[in-house]
Amino acid sequence: MDLDSVKRFLEGERVENDEEGKAKESKMANLRHRFLEGFVTKGLKVDLIEPGRVVCSMKIPPHLLNAGNFLHGGATATLVDLLGSAAIYTTGVPHSGVSVEINVSYLDAAFLDEEIEIETKALRVGKTVAVVSVELRKKKNGKIIAQGRHTKYLAPRTKL
Amino acid sequence: MDLDSVKRFLEGERVENDEEGKAKESKMANLRHRFLEGFVTKGLKVDLIEPGRVVCSMKIPPHLLNAGNFLHGGATATLVDLLGSAAIYTTGVPHSGVSVEINVSYLDAAFLDEEIEIETKALRVGKTVAVVSVELRKKKNGKIIAQGRHTKYLAPRTKL
Amino acid sequence: MDLDSVKRFLEGERVENDEEGKAKESKMANLRHRFLEGFVTKGLKVDLIEPGRVVCSMKIPPHLLNAGNFLHGGATATLVDLLGSAAIYTTGVPHSGVSVEINVSYLDAAFLDEEIEIETKALRVGKTVAVVSVELRKKKNGKIIAQGRHTKYLAPRTKL
């Protein structure tokens, strides 16, 4: 994928402003937000995108809070999955691949409306296996909220 | 938490059948499904619940699919988080705790409408640290879809 | 590898009883124990070996203790690595592969001379990716000492 496509993939589809485009866009956007990826990435902004590295920011929304009123561990893991994949896409791999392993260490809580920054770095993108590191930080002081890694298998699932 | 409360927590609030209860239930249910936990656990059924062990089943719904049309890795991770917590609750701990670490290995794909079974076992529930193992399997043949572990810190977050 | 070869690999080289063989054996055994694998697996016994599953036992030796006088976390991780590989070998894969990821949760301490049991199960052995689960338990009461997973890439390293 080229960098613009990865950005659009993360921020949600945005199409040309002609009538047909508009209609298509609102339908796709609606559809998108009914699925887990859209549910979790709603409001995500891409601040920097380059081959092997993506930096995003986000304000913690109410629908991603857990019972303790801070960012849900499952939301963090979904971000590690999704943004990890995005960082792999930026290196120009032909196949998006499937997840092999995900891990996340939870270090601090992020509360409602907190601004967070998410940095994703490709540690290795080989012919068939890619590993990325994902770190969530508080924007105001840089404190780490969570750090994880995502391992993907890049060839078609049938060869796994 | 007692076992019944954990079951209700996983399957969604269900209140007494009087008029007021009904009203309250539908509002809570609506609210619940606007949040990540409700979004992911909608349709989850508890098949067995005993101290330290929970077995649930679920039919893969469309809103948890990824771009490859199988169960999203983030949904799996959220289930590991949530059901791992549930298994800890069943042992009667006074405090629900906060997540320290989550990891998931993805072994097979689960497609739309597939029936899956999720077994969660407490490996250790100590005074301050608990570790649970979570396994997702295909109901028709027992093949493992994913296996993960969830580590929680059981004392209040301020003592972490 | 056939099951006998895996057993020999785990328990250390044992060759025919002719003069030359004897000489060779003692040299190899000496050599072996100067390397990490031999250092860690010295005294390991294979109790059960079948395709996809290996059960071993061991008495905790002094050289694998940590400063707290219980089994060193690095020794546990090396056992997860090594026995995980062994369980993959038992399925008859042509190539031993390289490690992609290892993780271990430490649940209890194993002290000097304690008898432990290590069970390894292949969760998935595909064409290119294999995942195994490894569990260390106390022999006297079955309490879990550690549980981990090992992910390997099975094709030659140059294709990784």
Place this chain on the structure above:
Amino acid sequence: MDLDSVKRFLEGERVENDEEGKAKESKMANLRHRFLEGFVTKGLKVDLIEPGRVVCSMKIPPHLLNAGNFLHGGATATLVDLLGSAAIYTTGVPHSGVSVEINVSYLDAAFLDEEIEIETKALRVGKTVAVVSVELRKKKNGKIIAQGRHTKYLAPRTKL
């Protein structure tokens, strides 16, 4: 622990140059190298040590190679365990703690006599839980060999 003690702990005991000291040192050093930690850290040099961060270097020795003739995954995991602990010590915690979880992603091979650099950073050192990240890199080109995390529980084991 103060920084000097951590350095000594990593590089091996070195005592004063009087006769008794000398004798004691050689005995301790001998003893040390008969144990796993000494076996794995033999030859390790501390290049930088500051609160929360340790950088070491090492030349891959023959006794840490695997059957493929590159750094053994168990040796890497033992280094993640040991150097992770060292980075926690540098922050002045009163109790060394016990391991809760370790994970390692293997990204590249390090061959005999290769010079590697190991950087350890404390991601969080709280009252009871600490998490560190450990990265092994090739010295000649900075390529990442492995990246892992180590989670420790800092209070006495009896409170775990």
